[in-house]
Amino acid sequence: MQCNEDGELEDASSLTHFIFRSLKAKLVIPSLNICIVSNSIYCCKDKYTPINFKMQTPTNITIKGILGILMSCLDEMNKNRVISLGMGDPTAYSCFTTTDLVQDSVVQTLESHKFNGYSPTIGLPQTRKAISEYLSKDLPYKLTPDDVYITAGCTQAIEVAISILAKPNANILVPKPGFPIYELCAAFRNVEIRHFNLIPEKGWEVDLDEVNALVDQNTVAIVIINPGNPCGNVYTYQHLKKIAETAKKHKILVIADEVYGHLAFGENPFVPMGVFGSMVPILTLGSLSKRWIVPGWRLGWFVTTDPNGIFKMLRTLSA
Helix, strand or coil: CCECCCCCECCHHHHHHHHHCCCCCCEEEHHHCEEEECCEEEEECCCCCEEEEEECCCCCCCHHHHHHHHHHCCCCCCCCCCCCCCCCCHHHCCCCCCCHHHHHHHHHHHHCCCCCCCCCCCCCHHHHHHHHHHHHCCCCCCCCHHHEEEECHHHHHHHHHHHHHCCCCCEEEEEECCCCHHHHHHHHCCCEEEEEEEEHHHCCEECHHHHHHHCCCCEEEEEEECCCCCCCCCCCHHHHHHHHHHHHHHCCEEEEECCCCCCCCCCCCCCCHHHHCCCCCEEEEEECCCCCCCHHHCCEEEEEECCCCHHHHCCCCCC
16 A cells, blocks of 8 residues: 555445554545554644644554544545445435334234243244245246344345355455445454456446456355445346356356345346256345334345255365
8 A cells, every 4th residue: 555646545345444454654644634653543733733732543453443533533525525435324315214014013012911921043934934935926937934034134144144154265256346245354363365357347247257267276256246335236137147147158157246136226137046956056135224214223134046956055174
């Protein structure tokens, strides 16, 4: 990471990673009025001079905490607007609310006093049944409740997906740009992340040539985020089929992150990756958060869209 002659970071996309590195020299981020000196972050009165105020940067600070520090130092006089693409929370805007029917259903459930005890680890049977029926509407085959596992939002579904694929020297292919939680979860499991580029000139399609170059004998899966986060792209049936064919060729599975499913803008309709489950096994991840505008309810799912039953044939081997 280097600065140009104006003291600006040449690669802003690596900013968070850059901050976590051991810094020995003074560096400046003028647009945010920030100076970084010897592992500490300072607010600056100008491009090169830190003032006598040091922001607290504890060693256990999270990525979101770092971004919060950066956002708090924005120059209010600077007319260049900063838009955060880090979190898709529709409730942050008053024009987006869930329906009364959804809220009334939750109230009725609470007032019934029937669901105050522990639920099964994989979720209530009626919940799993409802999700399997909902997802089956867009598939050429029927899912069963046994294919569905309830999670605490889609983030836990990502954690589960990576944890069950973790093995010595394993690597997973992840889109760039994409959703940073994959990198975080992989780090905890010692799984290597390999980034493949999305092609902006082609509607952020996957660079399949690069995918072919990245795959090796330790690659276990490829992550496909559709509709895209953060780019908002929606893949065509034809492109998803090519992705499935590529995964089949390399004998890897597909992690289909469809948390924004059916939130499709533009000409392309949303097509679930599970449509190609007969070609290659798919792990479908989703939640109530976006489409039903209730991210705080933390209800997600992890679904094996795998009509050939390949997942059921797998066994865990220990050396």
